[in-house]
Amino acid sequence: MPEHQTAAILSIGDELTLGQKLDTNSQWLSRRLMDLGVQPVEHATVDDDLERISGAITRLCEVVDLVIVTGGLGPTSDDLTRAAVARALGVDLVEDPRALRMIEAWYRSRGRDMPPANRVQAFRPASARFLVNRNGTAPGLSAMATGATIICLPGPPSEMRPMFERWQSRRLRPPTDRIVRTRVLQTFGAGESNIAGMLGSLMDRDRDPLIGTTASTGVVSIRIRSEKASSTQQADKDIDREIAHLRDILGPLIYSESDTPLPEAILQRLISTGQSLATVESCTGGLLGQMLTAVSGASDAYAGGWVTYSNAMKQTQVGVDPQIIERFGAVSRECAEQLASGGLLRSEADHCLSITGIAGPGGGSEAKPVGTVWIGLASADASPDVRRFLFKGSRDQIRLWAANTAMGMLRQRLDGIEGELLGEAGR
């Protein structure tokens, strides 16, 4: 069996080529392939056109070892991936009785009969195998073309991702002569270009391990990738050496020496010390709570909180003094502090984070421009920490910066770190 040295990702759908939907699958698959030692060299997206899909599959099979197709596996007549793969392989479509039973069982487990339309999802190119989908009705496909492996996965990321992981753990054949090992550190509190400045020549493109950064609303991830080591032991040793280096330089900015997202890192610290957290959100409207509770097991530390979107809710539910809002406004140090301390009192949690700001696009003024956000942290055993930030970007970006920065403040307190959280805040 040939190795999978290079890969291409083909995304299918009018909704993508017409710009109605943003393709995020290609990025996710590329990252995973890189982690696994396979090099993605091309992404392609074509509309729901049988000839264009099969043409793209045929062409990509000639240039790479692995073609990953996403989308077009649904039950409707514009779902053409099955037929396009059959055409590219020059074989017929056949009904797979096992796939049919799985789809029927999927509906039965929901107490329903399979709609007749879904029967088409049990068809596969005669020479292909089907891939089990535990989270939806569309089975995937895998097939061997001349010189390349083709796998087809459904478009929804929640179905695509676990199916890819299952397939790669059994069938992916990364090059054996090239050892690729990757580790990730997570930082919060300094911007990407600040960190690049601190790392200097450590980020040179001809080094091995290679060090790279990616930034996402305040979180700067640092990837360390070894590609030229002669053994995995050597690669791990090389990476360990780089990480010791990075630890020296970045120190308290590092909040995780693995791929742990910020909410999970916060919750781990709270749970391991038996502490609890509440939240009071105004401009983020529940985003912080949503990010925390996206982590399974959050209930061991997160009590809950309030979305005090209206001024009335701030006053009646968390006890903000109406005169404070009248005098200083809802977006003020005073209001942020009362939201945090009021939430702490009423929730009886050990810590309470509050966020109040102007996410825009409307509502800004010269004194309080869009992006102005006050974040408060009240704790049972420490005096309140209230800070003002000015984030730049869209409404979504400002809200995400605010939620991340609130978690960054709590993380500093939990780790006993003093420091600014500015970096390229609002970059």
Add this chain to the structure above:
Amino acid sequence: MPEHQTAAILSIGDELTLGQKLDTNSQWLSRRLMDLGVQPVEHATVDDDLERISGAITRLCEVVDLVIVTGGLGPTSDDLTRAAVARALGVDLVEDPRALRMIEAWYRSRGRDMPPANRVQAFRPASARFLVNRNGTAPGLSAMATGATIICLPGPPSEMRPMFERWQSRRLRPPTDRIVRTRVLQTFGAGESNIAGMLGSLMDRDRDPLIGTTASTGVVSIRIRSEKASSTQQADKDIDREIAHLRDILGPLIYSESDTPLPEAILQRLISTGQSLATVESCTGGLLGQMLTAVSGASDAYAGGWVTYSNAMKQTQVGVDPQIIERFGAVSRECAEQLASGGLLRSEADHCLSITGIAGPGGGSEAKPVGTVWIGLASADASPDVRRFLFKGSRDQIRLWAANTAMGMLRQRLDGIEGELLGEAGR
């Protein structure tokens, strides 16, 4: 001069193919092209490899009338778009004195000399023209290949977008004989395959207007695209006729006859009737509030709410009877009803939605498996509506289904519709 009937977008860069950066340019350009009457049929992304870039340009020039290339115009050695276009056109690179003067002026206006490295940005394929960049150092390019126009724009959206607009206003030639018009309907309450079954032959691929569906955790969008009408009037008339058809068939499932997302549709209805909404969330942990407040202007109807993640918060903050939780559990009809009515009372809103369930992966039991969610809707002027759902999928999916379904229930009440909300719930 031939018309630009079809277009392809080629994005250049290792950071894209390796998944370090998400490509948003292709979506933006596709939307603009559609608005302008040009049909994008393919997106492609290749790494910083001269041969792959020039190969992609040559290939795309054979299939479409307009090839838009983004990225690879910077000053470093991995910026290869200029050389790749020259190779695809079979011409040499020449230095453009006007482009050089513009780059020098750009630096001068910032009080600096042009770094020597940037001189390379003044080179262009001999047969190409350069496009002015007012927001950065990289000039764009435009060139005629056999059968296609090629334009090259820098990668940063803040430079790319104004350059595209400037170019299209002068040089784009949308088809005068082929009119493309698109509209979208949004539905909630039935699954994609149910809707496909209801629409039957309306979804045939050879019809014009062409009707297609896409599904996203309960929301099924229906696109109607006219491509063969003889005038925009005719196209709009054809689409109107299809929409009347769809209205007859899908009736109350349609919640919007435009591209409006569900939260915005709910808020529009509330605002236009002067009503307000509160939320009490357990398993969704703030997701519903976050989705509502992602809409700018939400404060005109959304008061806020509670994230009653712990049982204590349910009791102390919203007034759930401790005996109810003891007897029926927090995931029960009785608890969902008390959460909704307690939230209604305390917020003084006109409606209050509550969500309590088991998002998993842990916490399920035989009687209440993972995915069991009770949703309550209390209103000032109607009796409570409490329903049980069983959603399948990951923790994220179950939570998103729950939040969408809660909004679907409120939308039914606001529109005076009775009906199940099952569809492929949990698809």
